[in-house]
Amino acid sequence: MNIKMRRKAADVPQPAGNARHILTEATPFSVTEEYKMLRTAVSFAASVGSGSGKTVGVTSPLPSEGKSITCMNLAVAFAMTGAKVLLIDCDLRKPTVAQSLNRDSAPGISNILAGACGEKEALGQMDSGGVRFDVIPSGDIPPNPSELLGSERAVKLFASLSGSYDYVFVDLPPVLPVSDTVAVSKWMSGLVMVVRSGQTKRDEVKHALERLRFADANVIGFVLNGAQHTGARKKHYAYYRHAGE
Ligand SMILES: Nc1ncnc2c1ncn2[C@@H]1O[C@H](COP(=O)(O)OP(=O)(O)OP(=O)(O)O)[C@@H](O)[C@H]1O
Numbered sequence: 001m002n003i004k005m006r007r008k009a010a011d012v013p014q015p016a017g018n019a020r021h022i023l024t025e026a027t028p029f030s031v032t033e034e035y036k037m038l039r040t041a042v043s044f045a046a047s048v049g050s051g052s053g054k055t056v057g058v059t060s061p062l063p064s065e066g067k068s069i070t071c072m073n074l075a076v077a078f079a080m081t082g083a084k085v086l087l088i089d090c091d092l093r094k095p096t097v098a099q100s101l102n103r104d105s106a107p108g109i110s111n112i113l114a115g116a117c118g119e120k121e122a123l124g125q126m127d128s129g130g131v132r133f134d135v136i137p138s139g140d141i142p143p144n145p146s147e148l149l150g151s152e153r154a155v156k157l158f159a160s161l162s163g164s165y166d167y168v169f170v171d172l173p174p175v176l177p178v179s180d181t182v183a184v185s186k187w188m189s190g191l192v193m194v195v196r197s198g199q200t201k202r203d204e205v206k207h208a209l210e211r212l213r214f215a216d217a218n219v220i221g222f223v224l225n226g227a228q229h230t231g232a233r234k235k236h237y238a239y240y241r242h243a244g245e
């Protein structure tokens with residue numbers, strides 16, 4: 001997929017990190033199908049929430065479980081349907097979205113929340129082989145991510161953004177090491193919890209869910225990332241189950 005961004009700093013696009021996992025026409029059919037199933041499940045689950053646009057956060061118990069890949073591909077999968085989509089990188093400690101989409105990471109959400117720039121300055125538009133969606137990168141790494149994300153300014157900003165889009169997908173930090181995700185969960189329509197096959201432990205999921213439920217977060221379901229499908233002998237990226245199952 002040909003990925004272009006406005007306001008690109010580097011001269012030559014360098015596909016790096018998660019860029020190679022972003023859905024394209026070249027993505028194997030089975031993987032694309034998994035994301036379409038995830039899209040359907042999320043659209044039903046998120047519609048239970050209130051508000052005009054749906055704000056869906058993607059998190060996991062611990063680092064490196066596939067949050068950012070899942071979040072970016074959710075944005076792509078929904079944008080494919082013609083939905084108006086915004087992707088925000090709220091992992092202010094370890095941002096990866098900007099690098100994966102080959103753009104500058106600042107100005108971004110941290111700069112907006114700090115009052116250092118407006119929404120328009122931080123907003124970029126992705127054109128990924130004709131699939132279009134908007135992106136707000138993380139911005140400069142702040143000293144106080146939890147306070148910034150849990151602030152009154154953040155609540156207002158996300159309420160206003162969700163009114164301008166059909167879906168806002170938010171890449172979040174892991175739940176257990178830091179409190180950022182718990183702090184922002186109050187302004188999410190729903191949270192998707194990624195667990196990585198062969199890596200995430202049952203207790204870690206349990207503790208992460210306890211923390212989120214204590215904060216009244218609406219966990220709408222799980223993605224099992226990297227699962228081996230029995231019989232198919234192929235690695236798949238995503239498999240979705242509703243939180244209630
Ligand atoms: N299903 C998969 N198959 C192959 N590689 C994967 C898969 N899922 C994740 N990865 C790789 O694992 C690493 C972590 O993925 P990703 O950045 O999406 O996780 P994360 O949960 O957002 O991590 P962090 O906590 O650091 O933000 C990346 O290098 C990514 O390319």
Ligand SMILES: [Mg+2]
Pocket residue numbers: 067068069091094096171
């Ligand atoms: Mg990440």
